[in-house]
Amino acid sequence: MTVAKPLPHDAATLHVTGAARYVDDIPTPADTLHLAFGQSTIAHGTVTAMDLSAIRAAPDVVAVLIAEDLPGANDVSPSAHDEPLLATGEVHYVGQPLFIVIARSHLAARRAARMGKIVYDERAAILSLDDALAANNRFEDGPRIYRRGDPDHAMGLAAQTLGGAIEIGGQEHFYLEGQSALALPQEGGDMVVHSSSQHPTEIQHKVAEALNIPMHAVRVEVRRMGGGFGGKESQGNALAVACAVAAQKTGRPCKMRYDRDDDFMITGKRHDFRITYRAGLDDQGRIIALDLTQLCRCGWAQDLSLPVADRAMLHADNAYWLPNVRITSHRLKTNTQSATAFRGFGGPQGMVGIERVLDHIAHQLGQDPLETRRQNFYGATGNGLTTPYGMEVRDFILPDLIDRLVETSDYTARRAQIADWNADHPVLKKGIALTPVKFGISFTLTHLNQAGALVHIYQDGSVHLNHGGTEMGQGLFQKVAQVAADRFGLETSAIKITATDTGKVPNTSATAASSGSDLNGMAVKVACDTIRDRIAAHLAELHQTTPDQVQFADAQVIIGDHAIPWAEAVQTAYMARISLSATGFYKTPDIVWDRIKGQGRPFYYFAYGAAVTEVVIDTLTGENRILRTDILHDAGASLNPALDIGQVEGGYVQGAGWLTMEELVWDDKGALKTHAPSTYKIPACSDQPEIFNVALWDQANREETIYRSKAVGEPPLMLGISAFLALSDAIAACGPGYPALDAPATPERILDAVNRVRL
Amino acid sequence: MTIEINNQPYDLPDDARISLLDFMRERLELFGSKKGCNQGACGACTVLVDGERILSCLALAAQYDGRSVTTIEGVANGDELHPLQALFVENEGMQCGYCTPGQIMSGIALKSELERGAPSNVSADLTVAPRMSRDEIKERLSGNLCRCGAHNGIIDAVAAYVGGEEQ
Ligand code: FES
Ligand code: FES
Numbered sequence: 001m002t003v004a005k006p007l008p009h010d011a012a013t014l015h016v017t018g019a020a021r022y023v024d025d026i027p028t029p030a031d032t033l034h035l036a037f038g039q040s041t042i043a044h045g046t047v048t049a050m051d052l053s054a055i056r057a058a059p060d061v062v063a064v065l066i067a068e069d070l071p072g073a074n075d076v077s078p079s080a081h082d083e084p085l086l087a088t089g090e091v092h093y094v095g096q097p098l099f100i101v102i103a104r105s106h107l108a109a110r111r112a113a114r115m116g117k118i119v120y121d122e123r124a125a126i127l128s129l130d131d132a133l134a135a136n137n138r139f140e141d142g143p144r145i146y147r148r149g150d151p152d153h154a155m156g157l158a159a160q161t162l163g164g165a166i167e168i169g170g171q172e173h174f175y176l177e178g179q180s181a182l183a184l185p186q187e188g189g190d191m192v193v194h195s196s197s198q199h200p201t202e203i204q205h206k207v208a209e210a211l212n213i214p215m216h217a218v219r220v221e222v223r224r225m226g227g228g229f230g231g232k233e234s235q236g237n238a239l240a241v242a243c244a245v246a247a248q249k250t251g252r253p254c255k256m257r258y259d260r261d262d263d264f265m266i267t268g269k270r271h272d273f274r275i276t277y278r279a280g281l282d283d284q285g286r287i288i289a290l291d292l293t294q295l296c297r298c299g300w301a302q303d304l305s306l307p308v309a310d311r312a313m314l315h316a317d318n319a320y321w322l323p324n325v326r327i328t329s330h331r332l333k334t335n336t337q338s339a340t341a342f343r344g345f346g347g348p349q350g351m352v353g354i355e356r357v358l359d360h361i362a363h364q365l366g367q368d369p370l371e372t373r374r375q376n377f378y379g380a381t382g383n384g385l386t387t388p389y390g391m392e393v394r395d396f397i398l399p400d401l402i403d404r405l406v407e408t409s410d411y412t413a414r415r416a417q418i419a420d421w422n423a424d425h426p427v428l429k430k431g432i433a434l435t436p437v438k439f440g441i442s443f444t445l446t447h448l449n450q451a452g453a454l455v456h457i458y459q460d461g462s463v464h465l466n467h468g469g470t471e472m473g474q475g476l477f478q479k480v481a482q483v484a485a486d487r488f489g490l491e492t493s494a495i496k497i498t499a500t501d502t503g504k505v506p507n508t509s510a511t512a513a514s515s516g517s518d519l520n521g522m523a524v525k526v527a528c529d530t531i532r533d534r535i536a537a538h539l540a541e542l543h544q545t546t547p548d549q550v551q552f553a554d555a556q557v558i559i560g561d562h563a564i565p566w567a568e569a570v571q572t573a574y575m576a577r578i579s580l581s582a583t584g585f586y587k588t589p590d591i592v593w594d595r596i597k598g599q600g601r602p603f604y605y606f607a608y609g610a611a612v613t614e615v616v617i618d619t620l621t622g623e624n625r626i627l628r629t630d631i632l633h634d635a636g637a638s639l640n641p642a643l644d645i646g647q648v649e650g651g652y653v654q655g656a657g658w659l660t661m662e663e664l665v666w667d668d669k670g671a672l673k674t675h676a677p678s679t680y681k682i683p684a685c686s687d688q689p690e691i692f693n694v695a696l697w698d699q700a701n702r703e704e705t706i707y708r709s710k711a712v713g714e715p716p717l718m719l720g721i722s723a724f725l726a727l728s729d730a731i732a733a734c735g736p737g738y739p740a741l742d743a744p745a746t747p748e749r750i751l752d753a754v755n756r757v758r759l
Numbered sequence: 760m761t762i763e764i765n766n767q768p769y770d771l772p773d774d775a776r777i778s779l780l781d782f783m784r785e786r787l788e789l790f791g792s793k794k795g796c797n798q799g800a801c802g803a804c805t806v807l808v809d810g811e812r813i814l815s816c817l818a819l820a821a822q823y824d825g826r827s828v829t830t831i832e833g834v835a836n837g838d839e840l841h842p843l844q845a846l847f848v849e850n851e852g853m854q855c856g857y858c859t860p861g862q863i864m865s866g867i868a869l870k871s872e873l874e875r876g877a878p879s880n881v882s883a884d885l886t887v888a889p890r891m892s893r894d895e896i897k898e899r900l901s902g903n904l905c906r907c908g909a910h911n912g913i914i915d916a917v918a919a920y921v922g923g924e925e926q
Binding site for chain 2: 027474652684
């Protein structure tokens with residue numbers, strides 16, 4: 001068995017020797033040209049004049065392209081065709097691409113891109129949620145509303161009610177490898193594109209539209225990304241299309257890489273939200289009515305905002321039974337970068353909202369928040385098991401999982417110790433929080449839940465593996481190779497993992513929604529089994545037995561009591577003219593979803609987890625740190641525990657970073673001021689908790705997923721909510737008020753909250 | 760004007776404004792050192808100059824006339840990995856791998872800094888050589904960002920390499 005083994009990342013040796021190639025590391029022909037965008041310096045208005053003569057005259061500049069020069073569609077939107085590659089008159093945010101500079105070097109292109117003389121007729125910009133709401137500037141005709149029961153009536157019956165609001169900031173992906181693309185023109189007008197993209201098929205699609213050629217004339221290859229996190233689901237389109245257009249115009253290879261500041265200024269980020277809530281409780285502190293409103297700042301283009309906002313609504317319950325609930329979601333349009341996919345895809349914001357409500361209730365009742373959570377869980381005494389959108393929660397393992405985590409983390413005793421410690425320490429205060437995660441797995445756009453694979457076996461027995469998923473560090477390639485190796489009874493070293501390539505597997509979905517291993521693992525299994533069955537049938541016939549008597553294990557094929565080496569079996573099949581190549585296809589069963597009604601089974605299953613975080617704050621400065629983290633996370637029957645634990649740790653760190661230190665600041669003209677690592681702080685080694693225990697909850701998925709594993713890419717991000725609520729708990733130790741902490745909980749916000757609770 | 764990179768002499772570029780990182784990546788096709796920010800804030804471009812770590816994106820190639828540079832491509836002994844490289848594989852010190860070359864170069868330099876007794880921000884007593892501890896290692900690695908959050912594996916790998924007293 002190669003599955004379930006803790007094998008290292010497939011390219012580990014290449015990474016440690018610096019030999020792993022990313023797009024920017026592909027040696028390019030000497031005549032390669034380099035691109036940079038000229039960008040809007042205002043947030044909203046029209047371009048009345050554009051004088052680019054200084055750019056054309058600048059050293060090493062070959063050409064400048066504006067919207068009118070584009071041969072085909074001027075659109076890089078993944079959804080609504082509302083996102084021109086180059087602005088056509090109207091500009092919508094500071095940083096929006098206006099023109100493309102093509103030059104002999106990256107530096108020359110960037111330098112010249114600043115020399116344009118652009119005259120604008122500036123208009124008022126809509127920047128904030130309040131501005132957008134007041135102006136009714138939104139996507140879709142009005143808010144989406146999901147409702148169950150009668151929240152207004154139930155609110156009237158409540159023993160007590162409470163309400164509040166939380167601001168949740170956005171997040172820059174800060175994939176360490178910035179966006180990049182390389183286009184290589186081919187004979188007959190064909191184009192080959194190397195792109196740092198989670199969605200090669202979409203790159204192919206957008207390039208074909210832009211060049212006005214069929215998709216079959218475009219081949220996109222992605223070997224790996226230096227991080228994606230959702231930021232390379234749609235945001236790579238602009239670079240790839242620009243390169244392809246420039247390559248077609250000049251007949252030369254064209255490459256584009258965003259400088260880090262440009263990457264921050266141009267690309268979309270996690271949506272920031274404001275969530276307001278009003279909850280009605282029965283006399284035991286259970287939620288009997290909840291009215292939630294989610295304001296979601298989408299930026300200037302639709303991009304993936306609708307499914308992101310939908311997913312926020314679908315996670316507004318997290319782990320809790322809400323008998324009477326209304327969730328109202330406003331998708332607001334602003335003159336800022338187009339907010340986009342980011343690990344969790346709206347789920348994290350939805351979950352922060354409800355976890356905040358539970359925390360607030362516990363504070364009002366003077367309860368241990370864990371007790372409040374437990375009595376509101378799905379399936380707790382008197383509680384149902386159906387989500388507000390009508391999906392049955394069939395394997396609600398959180399109570400057991402949390403019992404185990406409470407025990408291993410010593411939660412109860414530590415909570416008491418912290419209370420004692422706080423009583424003795426006037427300046428420093430500690431806090432602790434345990435929060436659960438229930439995250440729905442599947443694309444909510446049902447048709448995206450499909451995947452393909454291509455497997456070849458060569459005459460010498462070596463195996464070539466290809467599928468539609470992309471590798472961005474999550475370990476997908478290794479996990480899927482483990483599946484292939486297992487089907488053939490081989491070691492993973494016998495499997496060649498190859499770059500994602502639209503010429504090998506067509507019409508793929510983005511590697512997103514945590515679906516990579518679920519979908520591609522299954523498609524690969526199908527392809528491998530097709531070939532395996534052919535070999536088995538042939539050998540069974542030769543040995544006068546039935547195919548079910550043929551086994552593949554330990555690099556051998558065993559037919560009854562006869563064993564032959566794998567390579568020999570392959571050779572025999574080849575000589576008998578058996579096809580040793582197959583495609584595989586998989587689509588997730590049983591999912592149905594009506595996003596307008598908000599009803600159905602959007603998810604094949606849920607992934608669970610819980611985290612306990614302990615923090616300390618300095619009440620004089622707001623400075624803070626995480627002291628200890630304990631996590632128990634459900635990866636089903638893990639395909640690779642080492643890689644899965646890596647995802648859990650990394651997800652937690654990224655989630656905690658989002659909610660505690662990563663702060664995006666736009667000025668009142670709509671310019672992003674935190675556009676580099678010098679002003680945008682992400683977690684570093686020195687921020688790592690002193691104690692950090694991570695374990696997997698080892699229990700098979702009840703649904704028939706690949707080897708009964710569960711998806712693990714996104715769910716752990718939301719474990720970071722425990723860090724945020726631990727900070728809130730520490731602040732609550734300073735006085736009687738409720739902290740009502742906003743995210744990110746920067747030292748300034750912590751200090752404000754400390755002063756608030758003391759009043 | 761020559762520079763030695765991984766024991767190979769190269770002529771320095773005529774253009775004095777080219778950074779050491781661009782010189783290596785764009786002229787010599789030494790792609791192992793990565794460009795994460797090009798402004799000295801992420802550590803992906805870390806290389807050694809005569810054994811000391813520097814950020815090659817902030818250094819002009821011409822400054823290093825006559826000096827000896829070691830990059831990630833130069834630390835293994837033929838097919839045999841450097842001990843820290845092997846420890847990164849063993850401890851899962853990576854996900855996407857983009858920060859890995861810089862982390863390893865920092866880890867190698869960090870060990871000699873500690874051995875030399877150079878203090879850091881978290882060294883309690885500046886009058887004596889710092890004790891090797893996880894805190895020292897975390898602090899000294901904090902200039903090498905890892906967005907994937909592979910910190911635990913990275914710290915474990917470097918701690919095992921540095922050895923000494925564990926807290
Ligand atoms: S690339 Fe040199 S520090 Fe980031
Ligand atoms: S492994 Fe991806 S940035 Fe460190």
